[in-house]
Amino acid sequence: MIDLHTHTFLSDGVLVPAELAQRAxxxxxxxxxxxxxxxxxxxxxTLEKILRFWTAIQDQMSLHIVPGVEITxxxxxxxxETARNARGLGARLIIVHGxxxxxxxxxxxxxxxxxxxxxxxxxxxxxxxETVARAAERGIYLEISARAGHSLGNxxxxxxxxxxxxxxxxxxxxxxxxxxDLLTGALRQAVCLGAGLTQAEIGRVEKNAEDxxxxxxx
Numbered sequence: 001m002i003d004l005h006t007h008t009f010l011s012d013g014v015l016v017p018a019e020l021a022q023r024a025x026x027x028x029x030x031x032x033x034x035x036x037x038x039x040x041x042x043x044x045x046t047l048e049k050i051l052r053f054w055t056a057i058q059d060q061m062s063l064h065i066v067p068g069v070e071i072t073x074x075x076x077x078x079x080x081e082t083a084r085n086a087r088g089l090g091a092r093l094i095i096v097h098g099x100x101x102x103x104x105x106x107x108x109x110x111x112x113x114x115x116x117x118x119x120x121x122x123x124x125x126x127x128x129x130e131t132v133a134r135a136a137e138r139g140i141y142l143e144i145s146a147r148a149g150h151s152l153g154n155x156x157x158x159x160x161x162x163x164x165x166x167x168x169x170x171x172x173x174x175x176x177x178x179x180x181d182l183l184t185g186a187l188r189q190a191v192c193l194g195a196g197l198t199q200a201e202i203g204r205v206e207k208n209a210e211d212x213x214x215x216x217x218x
Contacts, residue, residue: 004033068093
């Protein structure tokens, strides 16, 4: 169980990081990404708190924690700079909040994210073929989302990734904001099947999560 996209009360989640981590461990997680929402004004303060938690607890838990951020609703022209700053401040995992079909994310966010130093584009919604191909070219992962609303774009994402040969850059994440959002094995399987993945492709996507974790953990 690797889930690299979750939130605490440092942004719009409901749990302190320690409780989120413990609940994830109890559910069988091996790896948990804590990636609270940030913009240029909140990046430093939010990330510093996540990093302090990670430093204090990383040797005290049964699961691996990956400290990161989700750049959210930032104007496309500022995404690359915000990502550079996040990396410089110590973020191991940088996510951009994609153009979900259920939120008014600035148009052009998906394309701008592809030219920034990021690891994962979350719930990219009505993404186009060229952006999926660019993600594969740059080694940026794309999220199949388990979150209600955001998940409505999963089928299109999978179809395009299959078409351009980018299935190796798809990962499943919960985008958890509360305990009940955390994944189980059965829910992860259902999300994958609902997105149109075959059983063989699900195995590929599971390996992708392992690959992404190893990439950002080193």
